[in-house]
Amino acid sequence: MALGKRRREHQDTFWVTADKLSNGPRNVFYDRLNQLLAEIDFDGKLELAVEPFYQKTGRKCLPPGIYFRMIFIGYFEDISSQRGIAWRCDDSRSLARFLGYGPGESTPDHSTLSLTRERLPMEIHQFAFELILQATRDNGL
Structure with a gap:
């Protein structure tokens, strides 16, 4: 019985052209949501x-x-911590695109999320959720 090919470490290339970075996977749900938000x-x-x-x-x-x-993103992907949300957004190119970040740009970290949450009162959060719920209702989503 022969063993299969071993997993081996490989060295990434030093330079990557921008066109290879921007052609990452897309997420139809988030693309459509961004269109609706626009x-x-x-x-x-x-x-x-x-x-x-x-x-x-x-x-x-x-x-x-x-x-x-x-x-x-935290709500849709069932991520309850701001650290988890920040990590997920930084790890996924399709989510970074949803946020408006290009290849090679870092997404906001968890401390930035925390500071923003503390700054905004619950009424603003409610307003944002009402906006998106009304838009989805109006568009039959």
Whole structure:
């Protein structure tokens, strides 16, 4: 009886062209959800709603559209911790694309999610979820 081919470590190439990075797997669900969010101007409505809670100076904040997309990912993929959500988003190119990050860009870490969650009151969270639920209802999803 012969043994199969052994798993071996291999060295990755040093340079990778950008066109090879951008042709990663797609997720139809998240692509469609992004299309729906664009149709209802989800990001624009959220930015207006959260403006009083964001400072004009200091550290750059996580845009609310990205924050809520990450929260949606946690909900849809049954991930209850912010560390888990951040890890999943950074590990998946299709989820990074859903968030608006290109190849080679890091997605937000768990501490950024925590700071944003602490900054935004429950009314903003409710507003975001009502926006998406109304949009899905209106589009028969």
